[in-house]
Structure formats: structure tokens, C-alpha cells
Amino acid sequence: MDEIDERHPVIAPRRVAFDWTGTPLHWIPGEPVATHFINVLHLLLPAGERWFVRVYKEALPLVRDDERLYREVKGFMGQEAVHAYSHQGVLDRQMRERGLDPGPLTDRIEWLFTRILGERCPVPLLPRKRWLFVRIGVIAGIEHYTAVLGQWILDARELDEAGADPTMLDLLRWHGAEEVEHRSVAFDVYQHVAGRYWMRFIAFFLGVLALPLTVYAGAVFLCRADPTLSGVRPRIRDYRRAVRRGLFPSNRFMLAAGRAYLRRDYHPSRECSTRRALDYLAVSPAARAAAERAAG
Numbered sequence: 234m235d236e237i238d239e240r241h242p243v244i245a246p247r248r249v250a251f252d253w254t255g256t257p258l259h260w261i262p263g264e265p266v267a268t269h270f271i272n273v274l275h276l277l278l279p280a281g282e283r284w285f286v287r288v289y290k291e292a293l294p295l296v297r298d299d300e301r302l303y304r305e306v307k308g309f310m311g312q313e314a315v316h317a318y319s320h321q322g323v324l325d326r327q328m329r330e331r332g333l334d335p336g337p338l339t340d341r342i343e344w345l346f347t348r349i350l351g352e353r354c355p356v357p358l359l360p361r362k363r364w365l366f367v368r369i370g371v372i373a374g375i376e377h378y379t380a381v382l383g384q385w386i387l388d389a390r391e392l393d394e395a396g397a398d399p400t401m402l403d404l405l406r407w408h409g410a411e412e413v414e415h416r417s418v419a420f421d422v423y424q425h426v427a428g429r430y431w432m433r434f435i436a437f438f439l440g441v442l443a444l445p446l447t448v449y450a451g452a453v454f455l456c457r458a459d460p461t462l463s464g465v466r467p468r469i470r471d472y473r474r475a476v477r478r479g480l481f482p483s484n485r486f487m488l489a490a491g492r493a494y495l496r497r498d499y500h501p502s503r504e505c506s507t508r509r510a511l512d513y514l515a516v517s518p519a520a521r522a523a524a525e526r527a528a529g
Contacts, residue, residue, distance in 0.1 A: 240417050244418065247315065248527065249520060250522070251319060251404055252400065253327040256327050258327075258328070258332075260398035262396045267471070267480045269455035270448065271480075271481065275320045279324065280339065280347075281346060282316045282317035284346040284347075285310075288372060289309065289422070292369055293307075295425070299425060302418075305418045312414075316411070323404070331460075333459050338451065365426075369423050370436025370437070370440075371436045372423075373419040373422070373433065373436070377501060378490060380501060380505050381493075381505060382482065386406055387413070395480060399518075404519070407517045410510035414511070417502050420500065441491065449472075
């Protein structure tokens with residue numbers, strides 16, 4: 234077996250495609266609320282991934298002096314663009330065509346990323362370059378979580394046992410595998426352009442402190458907008474039940490991931506497993522079809 238470089242694997246976009254015609258609105262059978270807890274990702278990721286690409290377009294001139302990092306950032310941007318497009322397909326085809334319109338919330342999310350987190354600091358306290366460093370730090374913290382969540386979804390056999398839709402699982406696992414694959418890039422960019430621990434610490438909390446509230450608010454919105462649910466509102470007990478069944482990561486898992494990131498000696502290459510990611514990408518229906526299209 235070839236040795237894998239956990240810090241510098243080859244990063245290239247895979248032009249995947251997904252057919253949502255057979256995927257039900259509640260793609261975990263009998264678990265509409267648990268389904269919508271995970272569906273919050275589809276609300277956040279298209280705008281969020283496009284924002285990542287815009288920020289790194291600003292950052293590219295700052296990494297030109299490191300040829301390998303520059304090449305990795307370009308690969309990262311390509312992967313994130315495909316991620317945004319793929320999750321947008323869930324919103325446009327898997328949700329809207331089954332009567333759930335995510336637009337009222339996704340419009341607000343898009344506004345947040347374009348206006349509040351745009352090129353200029355919304356409060357004129359930071360010069361443009363320092364504001365770029367803060368946003369790069371925020372992305373580094375978020376990318377830590379997308380990597381550990383990517384590893385989690387790769388290993389979550391309970392979703393298979395619950396009968397989760399295979400196309401949706403392939404989307405989530407292909408995406409999770411690529412997050413594990415490129416997990417070092419955002420952190421390496423931050424270290425290259427800024428590198429200060431105190432700024433990384435503050436940017437981490439700016440990026441992830443609101444995550445539990447965002448997940449809950451998104452699940453509330455989806456349950457209200459779901460035409461098949463009448464008056465259903467996600468409760469803490471629903472979240473705990475999903476965690477007990479292994480359908481959603483626990484608070485303990487998320488806190489442990491945060492503690493790992495905040496260590497001074499942290500580096501993403503020591504978290505997760507590129508081999509595990511590549512093993513899944515070798516059998517992923519969408520990734521294999523993309524490879525065949527690229528080769529042919």
C-alpha cells in the first residue's frame with residue numbers, strides 16, 4: 234500500500250453529479266426531524282462555500298511565494314466550488330420539487346456572507362488586509378469542523394442501518410471525504426499570512442460559537458416549511474434521540490473537536506485520516522462516475 238502524505242495529498246475537484254428523483258424529502262425513514270437537523274447543512278453550504286472561494290481569491294496573491302501552497306489553494310477552491318453547486322442541487326431539486334421552499338432562509342444566509350462577511354469589515358475598525366486575515370482565520374476554524382464532521386459521516390454506519398437514502402449519503406460522504414482530504418489547506422494559509430495564535434483563537438469563536446443556534450434555527454425553519462409536517466417543532470429531546478441513535482454528532486464530540494483545534498501545537502494533518510477518505514472516494518458512485526467522465 235502506498236504511503237499517504239497526510240499533510241499534502243493531491244487536491245483536485247471531482248466533477249460529481251447527483252440524481253435526486255428517487256430521494257424522498259425525509260431521506261432518513263421515519264425521522265423527519267433528524268433529517269432536517271442534517272439538512273441544515275444544505276442551507277448553509279452553498280453560500281458558505283462560495284464565500285470561501287471569494288475569500289481565497291483575495292488571499293491568492295499572499296501565497297504566491299509558496300508554490301505548493303498556492304497549488305493546494307487552487308485545488309481547494311475547485312473542490313469548494315463543486316461542493317456549493319452540489320448542495321445547491323439539493324435545495325433546487327430535492328427540496329423545492331417536493332414542496333419545501335428554502336428561499337426565505339437561504340436569501341438571508343447569502344446576505345450574511347456577501348454583506349456582513351464581504352471584502353470590507355461591516356464596522357470600520359479594521360483595515361481591509363487585517364479583515365482578510367480575520368476571515369481567513371474564521372475559515373480555518375470552520376474547516377477544522379468540516380473535516381472532523383466529514384470523518385464522522387464516513388464512519389456513521391448507523392445512518393446506513395436506519396435506511397438513509399443512498400444518494401444523499403453518497404453526497405454527504407463524498408463531500409466529507411474531500412473535507413478530510415483538503416483539511417490542512419485553510420490552516421496552512423492562515424499560518425502563512427497571519428499565524429498569530431490569539432487571532433486564531435478569536436476567529437475560531439467568531440466562526441463556530443453560533444453553530445448550535447444556527448443548526449437549531451435552521452431545523453425549526455425546515456420543519457415549519459415542510460408541507461408534510463403540521464406544527465412539528467424540533468425539541469431538545471429530538472436532538473438527543475438522534476444522537477443516541479447515532480444519526481447526529483453529540484455536543485461532547487463537537488466540544489472535543491473544539492479543544493483539539495485550540496491547542497497551540499494543533500495541525501489538521503494530525504486529525505482524521507486521508508486513507509479513510511480516499512478509500513471511500515474509490516467506491517463512491519458519484520466520484521467514480523466523475524472519474525470515468527474525466528478519463529473518457
